[in-house]
Amino acid sequence: MAIKTMREAISEALWEEMERDERVVILGEEVGLWGGTYAVTKGFYDHFGPERVRDTPIAEGVIVGAANGAAMAGLRPVAELMTINFAFLAMDQIVNHSAKLHAMFGGQMTLPVVIRAVGGGGRQLGSTHSQTPDVVFAHFPGLKVVSPGTPHDAKGLLKSAVRSIDPVMFIENATLYQMRGEVPEDEYLEPIGVSKVQRAGSDVTLISYAKMLQISLQAGERLAAEGIEAEVVDLRTLRPLDMEPALASFKRTNRAVIVEEGWCAYGVGAEVAARLYEEAFDYADAPIRRVAQREVPLPYNRDLEQQMLPGVEDVVEMVREVL
Amino acid sequence: MDQKEKLRLYHEMVLIRRLEERSADLYREGKIGGFLHLYIGQEAVGCGVISARRPQDRVITAYRDHGIAISCGMQPEAVMAELLGKDTGCSRGMGGSMHMADVDLNFWGGHAIVGAHLPLATGMAWADKHRGSDAATICFFGEGATNIGYFHEALNLSMVWKLPVLWVCENNEYAMGTAVERASAVDEIRRKADGYGMPNASVDGMQILEVHRAAKQALDHVRKHGPFLLEAITYRFMGHSMGDPERYRESDEIRKWRENDPIGIFRKHLQGIKGVGEKTLEREETRAEEQVEAAIRFAEESPDPTLDNLMSLIYAGEES
Structure with a gap:
């Protein structure tokens, strides 16, 4: 095992898949000459050439649209959106085309496209x-929505995403x-649509x-110092959502807190809590609780922005409430 | 174009016309649901352009797609079954009137979000060029689509990357009920391509032979140099869809255009050819009518798709 950054892990996944399969191409704003706005594709342009690492105009509709069309015609495009906030400019291509065309034409077309997008707050960039907005994308049948939380999973999941013949929204976090x-x-893959227990515990399920x-x-470590053992379930994929590890854990701990960075309303917590109640209502010893972003447009001011985002202390406090 | 090909095209135009006339009946009877957009009046555009393509050239269009499907070689049975929502339809009853495709015929749909298929055309042409294929992509759209951002993003990128796309604007004068001059700052639509340094031309969309010639020339350019925009001036004789109140145009205007019926024009041309008698034309017309009736019988007798079909189509599945 080597120690690597998330950026390196993502970059390696793309590099290896481009080496493995010549149908894999990258397109997006500043992915080539610049080396990627977040330097994920640094060195790709020189190694793979401008035909496979395509700089595009600032035009998200045609970035994802051309990726969809190229995928229909047999390439394996990886479209990079500079931030997930710009995905709204390509929303029609993502939800009306990437996610729909396979089923709507009776299975004739496949759209093996990966849309990489960077999200998350906390960097004083304004609202x-x-x-x-991960849940927005997870709303649509036909799309797969993946968002890794460790370098190990980022690499293995992105490689699976590139190999998937279904469209995958791959959401990274800038921080x-x-x-x-x-x-x-060594070469490895992580399966899309499989949740994973990242920390074992018996008192509460995060x-x-x-x-x-x-x-x-981090909250789990803090709680452990107080003698509370939290089990931490990592969803990794929001659609299709694998509830099994979360359900199994909840049936043992009888207490659950769902933690997400996006807004609480209509969020991942709402969906997961509903499924826990639907399938394991009798196991609940306390109301299932949610920790999420406050319901505000994020401000520029550093301290104020940080207060709006969920942190370790918020999780610890919420666990104390359900115990 | 030889006489045999001309007769084939005449038959194709009549087949499309009869199929759509009967579709309108079936719609009124409630057998066809959703929206139904008829191509009646515009047949010379699709038939003329597609008769200039080679098999490797891809075709993609908007929601007014039955005629384009037939021109690409789709059987009337597959069209009619799709209209009736049957499992034997080209899209297995999942797409309906606006979403027909047959990728084996290189017909890539049938897309109903106005303008959204233009970026798809750019992407398909990119893939072909990337692989070194000599295929071109022919993308049909209405003049209404030239006011949406997608049109500009797609044309610009096709020009920057010098992609083999023939952009075919079917200017039928109205985007639903909104006349060109009420929605577009430029009423000569092809001029919009000038903004991207893209060569362009316009053609009388009611004259199939002129359309065919223009498309052939344009495709030559596309294969050698990159994108080209061809504007075909045409007119739809029917409403935008079956639910059109038709408050936006005078019946005199429709009557004048109907005198220019592309099928009538072509029929007159064929009557003037030695060796093509009235009997030959009538035989083609009768054959088209019989095909349509057989297609309706086939569609009505076909099974509906099942929930299992639908569930199995959500994802294509994992690649090993």
């Missing part, structure tokens, strides 16, 4: 550049790019993903 973690040296997985793990 339009700080959103975590996780520098995070380090163990990444195997359910989260992406950046909030790290927050939940």
